[in-house]
């Protein structure tokens with residue numbers, strides 16, 4: 094830290110001291126008379142020497158960073174991927190492996206009608222219109238092409254005959270990786286890159302973005318041999334980016350201090366599904382050099398997590414893909430349903446948190462038919478770890494969770510009547526009204542019955558660096574692209590608006606990561 | 621009794637004196653070459669000149685050295701030198717996994733831990749197991765990297 098302090102000019106001090114006022118205050122108070130030509134420049138001190146040079150320098154080794162690296166390398170650029178953790182893949186490699194694609198061949202085979210327009214509409218409805226329509230349009234339009242690219246170019250394996258309908262989607266449109274994990278995408282990404290001679294540099298912490306007086310981003314300062322989370326570990330070095338820097342540093346779900354600045358409700362008590370390195374250093378740094386960080390306080394809390402395992406775990410697969418799609422969620426204190434189980438994540442998480450604040454407990458409930466939809470092996474693991482429990486009768490379920498028996502039996506009977514009385518091709522339920530119910534929904538009556546307890550956990554940062562559709566990071570003072578700076582993935586904002594739909598992050602990361610990489614590789618080199 | 625046993629084995633692990641001198645090729649049974657005059661074994665400890673297999677004769681149950689003895693000692697007791705892992709010259713920061721798998725064949729490790737509780741640590745789907753250094757440390761206590769996100773609990777040698 095000390096070396097950074099000594100470098101702080103008056104302007105730098107203001108910028109570093111207040112992320113929120115940073116850009117605005119600086120542009121309103123041009124301390125040296127004239128506004129800099131290239132936009133906001135906060136502390137333009139360039140290093141005296143560069144230790145290394147690459148065409149494209151990428152921060153972060155998740156879906157977005159690796160997609161960028163792949164395209165940049167294929168376009169002939171020299172590329173380096175920097176990752177602060179001892180392992181590659183960030184949140185992407187621990188992700189649930191569900192990827193949306195509108196109008197895909199798998200949908201066609203399963204007789205599901207869908208279109209990019211419908212996907213865009215679903216995203217905008219959940220996003221409360223805070224989504225930037227141009228980004229949403231681009232991602233929906235490129236969704237199928239990109240999933241097919243993961244298959245044909247990366248060799249990613251998805252389940253053959255299964256599509257998922259995440260909450261807030263009006264149709265089943267999400268592919269599921271064979272192992273229910275993002276590792277099924279990240280590992281092939283890493284392998285392909287390795288074959289091209291690019292291996293992420295692990296334990297390499299990016300501490301500073303160098304933006305010069307001419308407004309261009311020219312390189313980065315790193316700590317090589319960094320030992321997370323020791324801020325001053327590792328050796329300081331500089332890396333010059335001749336064509337561009339791609340910020341793909343992901344979200345800050347594990348950064349309690351930063352997350353409480355954005356949304357004070359999200360204290361340390363609220364757990365997170367993210368990897369421990371999902372912290373905000375680069376969010377602060379991007380603000381400091383004049384990126385426009387938008388919608389930072391829209392932080393998604395995942396409603397389907399469980400208090401009986403750490404992090405994301407496996408419970409979300411059960412609670413979403415079995416209990417939410419083909420089963421029901423209950424307030425265990427009353428034995429009644431409390432929410433549309435296919436509503437978006439915010440609606441569901443808020444409802445659970447409200448009930449929890451009243452001392453109630455919530456559970457996800459499914460029967461044997463519903464769990465047969467799960468990826469093979471998942472239920473087994475969930476039962477072994479005790480996160481999901483099985484019961485032979487409905488009464489046993491009620492007793493195990495302290496639910497009033499009569500109320501619970503009535504709830505299940507009512508749901509079953511709804512489903513039984515509706516067209517199997519177009520099943521209907523009086524509570525699941527926000528979306529169309531998945532075809533194949535049947536009454537909940539086949540023992541054994543399965544339950545997981547619900548606990549919302551901090552999951553995704555919807556906000557972030559504002560970019561255009563070419564993945565160029567935009568300057569807070571000029572609304573123009575910052576030369577030499579690209580951003581993609583969860584580090585960026587505007588795609589998901591208020592609420593990200595499940596399975597739309599992967600596709601966002603891949604589409605925009607690829608754009609960032611290929612555009613950076615095409616940029617004019619500065620030196 | 622338990623406490624005494626623990627203290628005895630910890631006494632061996634956490635010498636209060638300065639870090640030992642690093643010597644590239646030293647038989648593990650000659651403590652003084654690295655540790656100087658510092659007493660590293662508890663008073664009355666049996667002669668360790670017989671090397672690794674003998675340790676397990678006494679160190680069972682509560683006093684097992686599994687997961688407690690820095691791996692560099694286990695390696696040294698098995699006749700593996702610094703150079704065998706780090707190569708000749710001044711050691712680079714970390715020995716590469718390639719050095720580990722020269723002796724510890726990955727497939728054999730996967731098979732060996734196939735029955736581990738919860739999950740096979742050598743067959744994780746994130747590909748982390750390929751980086752031995754994440755869990756197995758030579759010069760400081762090993763740790764289970766998986767518990768960063770999971771509740772799996774294994775003793776890590």
Ligand SMILES: Cc1cc2nc3c(=O)[nH]c(=O)nc-3n(C[C@H](O)[C@H](O)[C@H](O)COP(=O)(O)OP(=O)(O)OC[C@H]3O[C@@H](n4cnc5c(N)ncnc54)[C@H](O)[C@@H]3O)c2cc1C
Pocket residue numbers: 152153154155156157158175176177178181182183184185186187188189190191192193275297298299300341342343344366367368370371372374375405406552553581582583584595596597598599600602
């Ligand atoms: C458990 C879990 C399950 C999910 N499941 C799904 C799903 O099924 N479908 C879906 O669409 N979305 C899902 N999501 C969301 C999605 O996985 C993430 O939004 C996505 O992985 C983000 O990818 P990314 O490339 O932007 O960032 P990440 O994959 O998080 O990668 C960013 C990397 O940058 C590194 N980094 C950060 N700062 C620095 C720095 N200063 N220097 C160097 N490196 C740095 C981080 O350590 C990290 O490795 C899930 C998220 C989680 C946490």
